[in-house]
Amino acid sequence: MSIIRNARLAARGVQKIEWVKDFMPALTEIGKQLIAEQAFTGLKIGMSIHMEAKTAYLATILQQAGAKVFATGCNPLSTQDDVAAGLASLGVEVYAVHGISSKGYSQHLNMVLENKPDLIIDDGGDLLEAYLRLPDYAKWPLIGGCEETTTGVTRLKQLEKHGLLPFPMVDVNGAQCKHYYDNKYGTGQSVWDAIMHTTNVLVAGKTVVVAGYGYCGKGIAMRARGMGAHVIVTEINSVKAIEANLDGFEVMTMNEAAPLGDFFVTATGCKDVIIEHHFLLMKDNAFLANAGHFDVEINLVQLAEEAKSVTHRRDDIMGYKLKYNNRTLNVLAGGRLVNLAAGNGHPAEIMDMSFSLQILCLKYLLEHHGLPEKKVYDVPADIDELVARTKLEAIGITLDRLTSDQQAYLGLD
Numbered sequence: 001m002s003i004i005r006n007a008r009l010a011a012r013g014v015q016k017i018e019w020v021k022d023f024m025p026a027l028t029e030i031g032k033q034l035i036a037e038q039a040f041t042g043l044k045i046g047m048s049i050h051m052e053a054k055t056a057y058l059a060t061i062l063q064q065a066g067a068k069v070f071a072t073g074c075n076p077l078s079t080q081d082d083v084a085a086g087l088a089s090l091g092v093e094v095y096a097v098h099g100i101s102s103k104g105y106s107q108h109l110n111m112v113l114e115n116k117p118d119l120i121i122d123d124g125g126d127l128l129e130a131y132l133r134l135p136d137y138a139k140w141p142l143i144g145g146c147e148e149t150t151t152g153v154t155r156l157k158q159l160e161k162h163g164l165l166p167f168p169m170v171d172v173n174g175a176q177c178k179h180y181y182d183n184k185y186g187t188g189q190s191v192w193d194a195i196m197h198t199t200n201v202l203v204a205g206k207t208v209v210v211a212g213y214g215y216c217g218k219g220i221a222m223r224a225r226g227m228g229a230h231v232i233v234t235e236i237n238s239v240k241a242i243e244a245n246l247d248g249f250e251v252m253t254m255n256e257a258a259p260l261g262d263f264f265v266t267a268t269g270c271k272d273v274i275i276e277h278h279f280l281l282m283k284d285n286a287f288l289a290n291a292g293h294f295d296v297e298i299n300l301v302q303l304a305e306e307a308k309s310v311t312h313r314r315d316d317i318m319g320y321k322l323k324y325n326n327r328t329l330n331v332l333a334g335g336r337l338v339n340l341a342a343g344n345g346h347p348a349e350i351m352d353m354s355f356s357l358q359i360l361c362l363k364y365l366l367e368h369h370g371l372p373e374k375k376v377y378d379v380p381a382d383i384d385e386l387v388a389r390t391k392l393e394a395i396g397i398t399l400d401r402l403t404s405d406q407q408a409y410l411g412l413d
Contacts (some may be wrong), residue, residue: 013086227327
């Protein structure tokens with residue numbers, strides 16, 4: 001039985017799911033083949049991904065391909081209640097409510113696992129962590145699963161390093177069709193879409209501080225510059241710092257950047273990126289947003305300790321007035337993943353590729369049931385290539401091909 005906020009929201013949720021279908025042609029095409037094959041007949045699939053329309057569309061394809069699907073969110077603030085209701089009305093078992101407590105969120109993860117799925121799709125590693133917390137007598141052998149995001153893969157590799165990974169997992173985030181596009185272009189657009197919608201202030205002419213210059217940080221910095229902002233990048237990695245510098249961005253420490261920024265966006269996957277002494281240096285009405293998976297990059301405990309008052313200033317904006325200098329710092333979406341907690345997430349065209357990879361990697365795990373090692377596997381190159389070519393065909397782009405002479409010249413014959 002589904003756990004949702006309000007079943008009467010279903011019609012609006014279904015409308016959202018129907019909308020994204022028109023912009024996810026690769027997943028639709030790949031899905032047609034899997035549905036025709038009934039590739040997942042008799043299987044149970046557990047999902048812990050942001051509960052919004054693109055995710056819901058993926059769940060419906062898995063269901064149509066024969067699976068019994070059990071879905072929950074991967075962040076208490078990213079669930080869209082209408083989409084959860086719509087997906088439940090389409091026959092998927094859903095356990096997801098926007099703004100649920102941490103305890104309730106954990107219960108929903110456990111409810112997915114109570115169905116003993118054969119395969120899982122995870123985003124951030126919480127579903128796997130919930131499985132590990134089960135007592136040994138309650139565990140069952142899973143075929144394996146797929147991980148969607150950088151933070152989750154980091155957790156998986158730590159488990160693998162210590163011999164604690166309980167079953168094979170595929171690093172979908174490592175695929176070229178995922179991190180090149182989802183992390184860079186998807187994050188770049190969706191983060192600023194959420195920030196602009198939430199704040200309704202001008203980006204042009206402002207100073208934006210981006211913490212981290214991985215693929216997500218690159219996208220955030222690129223889009224900020226495109227809207228006329230001056231962009232500063234902070235980094236701990238020497239190579240990435242040089243890259244940011246050669247891309248035309250100013251590079252400095254967070255200590256140096258703190259007094260200069262109008263917007264701060266963290267995208268590191270690490271904790272305590274912005275902490276107490278940074279807050280005390282910031283401008284009045286600076287905006288703080290997080291684009292990392294967990295709400296630990298901006299230390300909100302320390303910020304609350306430094307504040308003499310905390311005010312709900314606008315939807316998804318809390319203002320912290322500091323005791324030290326009477327300045328107000330504006331925190332977006334409670335320091336959670338801003339593009340989903342205060343927005344609609346990545347564009348459908350981007351998730352088209354990411355979710356095409358997810359569904360094909362589930363099929364790969366099924367076809368290779370009994371992979372010899374409980375480790376993190378890369379996405380096979382042929383799956384990456386299939387997704388790229390399917391996407392290109394869907395949007396009407398054709399490529400040059402090597403002649404036989406060219407292949408011979410390159411040693412590819």
